[in-house]
Amino acid sequence: MTRVALIAHDDEKPEIIDLAQSYEDALSGFDLVGTGTTSKRIMEETDLTVERKESGPLGGDAQIGAEVAEDRIDGIVFLRDPLTAQPHEPDISALLRICDVHDVPLATTRTSAEFLLEGLIRDETDG
Numbered sequence: 001m002t003r004v005a006l007i008a009h010d011d012e013k014p015e016i017i018d019l020a021q022s023y024e025d026a027l028s029g030f031d032l033v034g035t036g037t038t039s040k041r042i043m044e045e046t047d048l049t050v051e052r053k054e055s056g057p058l059g060g061d062a063q064i065g066a067e068v069a070e071d072r073i074d075g076i077v078f079l080r081d082p083l084t085a086q087p088h089e090p091d092i093s094a095l096l097r098i099c100d101v102h103d104v105p106l107a108t109t110r111t112s113a114e115f116l117l118e119g120l121i122r123d124e125t126d127g
């Protein structure tokens with residue numbers, strides 16, 4: 001099953017919730033994983049089930065990075081706050097780097113996230 005990671009910084013949580021609601025039908029057919037607070041918020045605002053990792057600052061990005069290294073993840077939506085410094089910036093950089101290493105598609109904005117999800121939906125439909 002297509003496994004998708006959902007991650008958003010605090011400023012972007014309303015955006016990822018709106019995205020999850022817009023794509024709820026398609027996402028319900030995916031295996032979802034996410035960082036702690038993002039997962040919790042999405043599950044509160046939709047009927048989706050998201051496997052909860054740690055919160056980002058406590059290692060959630062690193063846990064998802066480990067799954068990327070094991071080729072378990074098909075795509076990542078990571079809505080980053082481009083205007084606020086994060087205490088766990090090294091973990092964030094590591095996640096972006098390991099996605100590059102393994103050629104795992106990663107979207108960091110709403111529009112690129114829609115393109116990514118449309119691509120994953122198409123791949124799943126094509127079988």
Ligand SMILES: O=C(CO)COP(=O)(O)O
Pocket residue numbers: 007008009010034035036037038039054055056057060061092
């Ligand atoms: O910090 C994050 C990603 O770097 C997100 O973590 P939360 O989903 O726990 O807020």
